[in-house]
Amino acid sequence: MNEFNPNILAFCCNWCSYAGADLAGVNRLQMPPNVNVVRVMCSASVKPEYIFKAVSQGIDGVLVLGCHIGDCHYLTGNHRTAKRIPLAARLLGKVGIDPRRVRLDWVSAAEGEKFQQVVTEFVEDVKKLGPNPMKEVRF
Amino acid sequence: MRLAFEEKGADYLLATRDEHGNVAPVLLKKGDEPGTLRVDVPYQMAMILTKVNKFVKEGKIAVVARRCDERAIAELVKRDLLDQSRLNLIGLACSAEQVKECRCTDPCPSVVDFGECAEPSGDDASVARLLDMSLSDRLGFWIAQFRKCNKCFGCTLNCPVCFCDECLLEDKTFTPEKGIPPGLAFHLIRAIHLADKCVECGECERSCPVDIPLLSLRKMVSQDMKELFDYVSGDSERRSPLLTTLEGDPMEDDANVC
Ligand code: SF4
Ligand code: SF4
Numbered sequence: 098m099n100e101f102n103p104n105i106l107a108f109c110c111n112w113c114s115y116a117g118a119d120l121a122g123v124n125r126l127q128m129p130p131n132v133n134v135v136r137v138m139c140s141a142s143v144k145p146e147y148i149f150k151a152v153s154q155g156i157d158g159v160l161v162l163g164c165h166i167g168d169c170h171y172l173t174g175n176h177r178t179a180k181r182i183p184l185a186a187r188l189l190g191k192v193g194i195d196p197r198r199v200r201l202d203w204v205s206a207a208e209g210e211k212f213q214q215v216v217t218e219f220v221e222d223v224k225k226l227g228p229n230p231m232k233e234v235r236f
Numbered sequence: 237m238r239l240a241f242e243e244k245g246a247d248y249l250l251a252t253r254d255e256h257g258n259v260a261p262v263l264l265k266k267g268d269e270p271g272t273l274r275v276d277v278p279y280q281m282a283m284i285l286t287k288v289n290k291f292v293k294e295g296k297i298a299v300v301a302r303r304c305d306e307r308a309i310a311e312l313v314k315r316d317l318l319d320q321s322r323l324n325l326i327g328l329a330c331s332a333e334q335v336k337e338c339r340c341t342d343p344c345p346s347v348v349d350f351g352e353c354a355e356p357s358g359d360d361a362s363v364a365r366l367l368d369m370s371l372s373d374r375l376g377f378w379i380a381q382f383r384k385c386n387k388c389f390g391c392t393l394n395c396p397v398c399f400c401d402e403c404l405l406e407d408k409t410f411t412p413e414k415g416i417p418p419g420l421a422f423h424l425i426r427a428i429h430l431a432d433k434c435v436e437c438g439e440c441e442r443s444c445p446v447d448i449p450l451l452s453l454r455k456m457v458s459q460d461m462k463e464l465f466d467y468v469s470g471d472s473e474r475r476s477p478l479l480t481t482l483e484g485d486p487m488e489d490d491a492n493v494c
C-alpha cells in the first residue's frame with residue numbers, strides 16, 4: 098500500500114509567518130513537501146468559511162499561522178484569530194471531523210526553525226489521522 | 237393584551253393575531269381594532285421588529301416577547317440594529333410543551349405579563365446522544381441529515397438574529413449556485429456565523445421542511461461558546477467575545493457587528 102501523503106493547506110500571514118516560511122526556505126531547512134502555503138494579509142483574514150470549504154472539499158489538514166500575540170501588523174488581528182479558529186475546529190468535531198485537522202500557531206519572521214517544526218509535526222499528526230473522510234463523501 | 241399595551245404607554249403594539257385561521261404578526265396603533273390576538277404560536281418578533289423599524293421611525297413599540305425574543309432583541313440592540321429606548325416588552329411565558337419542544341433551559345421572561353413560567357428543561361438528550369457517538373458515526377449522521385437540505389433558506393430567513401444584507405451563503409464561493417444539496421460547508425458557515433448570537437429559539441429547526449435537527453447543532457456550538465469564553469448569547473451587558481480582543485476590549489477596527 099502506498100503511504101498516505103496528506104494534502105495540507107497552510108495560511109500564513111504576510112508580515113510574520115510568510116516571512117518565517119521564507120526564512121525556512123532560504124536556510125534550506127528540510128520539510129515535508131505536503132504543504133501548500135497560502136499568503137494572506139493577516140491571520141484574521143482566514144475566516145472560518147475558508148477552513149470549512151477546504152475541509153468539506155477534502156483537504157486533510159489546515160494550518161493557520163500568524164504573528165505572535167502583540168506583534169500583529171494590524172494590532173489586534175490575531176486576537177480575533179485566536180478566538181475564532183478554536184471555535185471553528187470544535188465545530189468540525191461536532192459534525193464528526195477530527196478537530197485536530199485544524200491547527201493554529203504563531204510563527205514570527207525570525208522563526209524559520211519554528212516553521213519547520215510546526216509543519217513537520219502537523220504533517221505527522223495528520224498522517225496519523227488518515228485521509229479526510231470528506232474525500233469519500235459526494236453530496 | 238390591550239391593557240398591557242396601554243399600561244406600558246406605547247404608541248404601537250406588535251403582536252400576533254388570527255388571520256384566516258393562521259397566525260400572523262400585526263402592528264396596531266392606539267385605537268385600532270385588534271381582532272383576535274393570539275399568543276399560542278411562537279413567532280420571531282425580533283426579526284419582525286427589524287422590519288418594522290424600517291418604516292416606523294418614531295414612537296414606542298410594545299412587543300409581545302418570550303424569553304428568547306427578549307434575548308434576540310438584546311443581541312440586535314447591542315449591534316445598534318434596534319433601539320432599546322423605543323421598545324416596551326410585554327413578557328410572554330412559553331407553555332410546558334413549547335419548552336419541551338425547544339429543550340429550552342431559560343424559558344422565563346424577565347417580566348411575565350402572560351402565561352406562567354414552565355420548568356426549564358434539563359440537558360438536551362439529543363445533543364448528549366450525538367456527542368456519545370464516535371466521530372465517524374457522527375459524520376455519517378450529519379451527512380445523511382444535510383443531504384436532505386434543499387437550500388430553501390428557511391432557517392436563515394426566519395432566524396431572529398440573522399441580519400446581514402448580503403448573505404455569505406448566497407455567495408457562490410461557498411455555496412454552489414446550482415444544484416442541491418448545498419454541501420457541508422453551508423451548514424457549518426451558518427452555525428459559526430450565529431455562534432455568538434443564536435438564542436436557541438428553535439425557529440430554524442421548526443422552519444426546516446426536511447426536519448434537519450438544526451437546533452441540536454446550535455446547542456452544541458452554544459456549549460462551546462460557554463466552555464471557551466464563558467459567554468451565553470442574549471446577554472445584554474456583554475459584547476460578543478468574537479468581537480473583542482483577548483483582554484475583552486472592543487476591536488480596533490469597525491467590524492463590530494458580525
Ligand atoms: S435557534 Fe436557529 S433560528 Fe433561533 S436564533 Fe438560533 S440559529 Fe437562529
Ligand atoms: S431550512 Fe432546512 S432545507 Fe431549508 S436551507 Fe435550512 S437546512 Fe436546508
Ligand code: FES
Nearest residue numbers: 110139163164169
Ligand atoms: S499580520 Fe500577522 S497575524 Fe495579523
